[in-house]
Amino acid sequence: MPATALRTCLIALLMSCVCGAAFAGQAPTPGPTPGPNQPKPKTVPELLAIIKANNDPDARREAILKLADITEAEERNNNVVEALVDVVVKGTDPFVPRAAVETLTKLQINITKRAKTKYVKPFNDILKNKESMPGTRSSIATCYLKTLSREELQDQDAFHILLEIAGNRSEQNLALRGEAIKACGAFGSAEALPMLATLLTEQDDYIREAGVNALDNLMDKDPAVGASASPAAVTKLVEILTTEIPKGPDGTPDANAISVKIVVIHVLAKMIQAGNQFANKAMDELIKIVANALEDSLVKAGIEALGIIGSDKAQGPLEKAYTDYFPEHFAKVEASTPRDIDMRVAVARAERSLLNVQAQKANPDMATVKRVSALLGKMLDDKVESPVVRRAAIFAVGYLYPKKFETEVKETSYSLIAILANTSDTDLKGIIPDVLEAITRVNYGTKVKPWLDWWQKKYPEPRHP
Numbered sequence: 001m002p003a004t005a006l007r008t009c010l011i012a013l014l015m016s017c018v019c020g021a022a023f024a025g026q027a028p029t030p031g032p033t034p035g036p037n038q039p040k041p042k043t044v045p046e047l048l049a050i051i052k053a054n055n056d057p058d059a060r061r062e063a064i065l066k067l068a069d070i071t072e073a074e075e076r077n078n079n080v081v082e083a084l085v086d087v088v089v090k091g092t093d094p095f096v097p098r099a100a101v102e103t104l105t106k107l108q109i110n111i112t113k114r115a116k117t118k119y120v121k122p123f124n125d126i127l128k129n130k131e132s133m134p135g136t137r138s139s140i141a142t143c144y145l146k147t148l149s150r151e152e153l154q155d156q157d158a159f160h161i162l163l164e165i166a167g168n169r170s171e172q173n174l175a176l177r178g179e180a181i182k183a184c185g186a187f188g189s190a191e192a193l194p195m196l197a198t199l200l201t202e203q204d205d206y207i208r209e210a211g212v213n214a215l216d217n218l219m220d221k222d223p224a225v226g227a228s229a230s231p232a233a234v235t236k237l238v239e240i241l242t243t244e245i246p247k248g249p250d251g252t253p254d255a256n257a258i259s260v261k262i263v264v265i266h267v268l269a270k271m272i273q274a275g276n277q278f279a280n281k282a283m284d285e286l287i288k289i290v291a292n293a294l295e296d297s298l299v300k301a302g303i304e305a306l307g308i309i310g311s312d313k314a315q316g317p318l319e320k321a322y323t324d325y326f327p328e329h330f331a332k333v334e335a336s337t338p339r340d341i342d343m344r345v346a347v348a349r350a351e352r353s354l355l356n357v358q359a360q361k362a363n364p365d366m367a368t369v370k371r372v373s374a375l376l377g378k379m380l381d382d383k384v385e386s387p388v389v390r391r392a393a394i395f396a397v398g399y400l401y402p403k404k405f406e407t408e409v410k411e412t413s414y415s416l417i418a419i420l421a422n423t424s425d426t427d428l429k430g431i432i433p434d435v436l437e438a439i440t441r442v443n444y445g446t447k448v449k450p451w452l453d454w455w456q457k458k459y460p461e462p463r464h465p
Contacts, residue, residue, distance in 0.1 A: 044074045057093045064099040068106040081115045101139040108147045134173045141179035167195040178210040185214025188221035190228040197236040212263045219270040226274035234278040240264050262301040269305035287317045300346045307350025310357025312368040322347045344389045352396035359402045373408035380415040398435040410459050421448040
């Protein structure tokens, strides 16, 4: 090889080694750097300085909202909560104090539980002062909706202020009153029941809707509250339940009145299930609704209510509802309307709820459990039953899981295995093994033969015809 060519190769080789070594130790290429005009994120002290010194409300509001994302240490080291409370107390702008309340709410929920100890007293004073800015008072009610706790003594005063505002029909700030109503429901105290019941007859749609939702929320927050509802509150609810639904100019039933009655149906059912003796008188009315109501939404609500109650007295009406919406001629023509299917799904879900109620009892009514199992078995085995209803029934029989319900597992488990063997529905194939596991404590997945072998070994006696 000529000397020139050799020298060229050596130089190339040397450069390759040097570059390779350089690249081997080189950090990854960084992404694009911020432009020279792009501002750096402001520190917490800088944000607080804007809040305290800047006269631009937009700049102050933006800085306040950014403080919702700080760390616990940043909040503690800079007294952020105290600064924001000061903004709320002294604020004269219609929007800046609201932003401060919003940020305090987020800090209380996500960052520091000490925030509430700082803002409850001044917030209470603002709520009680009718001359305070309307938006600020409404924001405080929303904050309380999200942060008050029945278990904390300091929150009781705030709740009673909300209760007074919620029940005050002369309160002109409807936004404040609506938020106060919702907060009373979320607080979960039986004290709110009488006031919330009176709101169901309010003329203002906004207030009535807030009252309906708050009452339902209260019963979900603590089901035991229903047991302590006063006779006056129960009487008011039963009165609403039995009042004829008014009709509009076109002759159709009033939709708002129907919505109110649906919530009342659910609330009374929860009270009965909780053991409220005064509410028991509504049981017959609920049964009448399922049997006779002209509005499908009321019938469905009544079916749901019977499931919530979960007693032997509820089972008979549920069986009748299933028959009413699945008459014999459907089985012959293999047809069913969407309305009928929807009602039968509601029955299946109500049976699931009923089983759950019985499962929580130390001494369940096994005669009722047996009847529930039989009805769900009919839904599983009927060849012309809708797949949608059958799916709801499959979920429902999973609530035969307690050991005390074991006598009902034999027939039910066979029905599930038979569906698994014959269905091409991948959704059902995915659900059934989990349901079978819940009631049998074994799981062979989608393999039918191991399931059948297990069943025949477990139950050597033949099935009922």
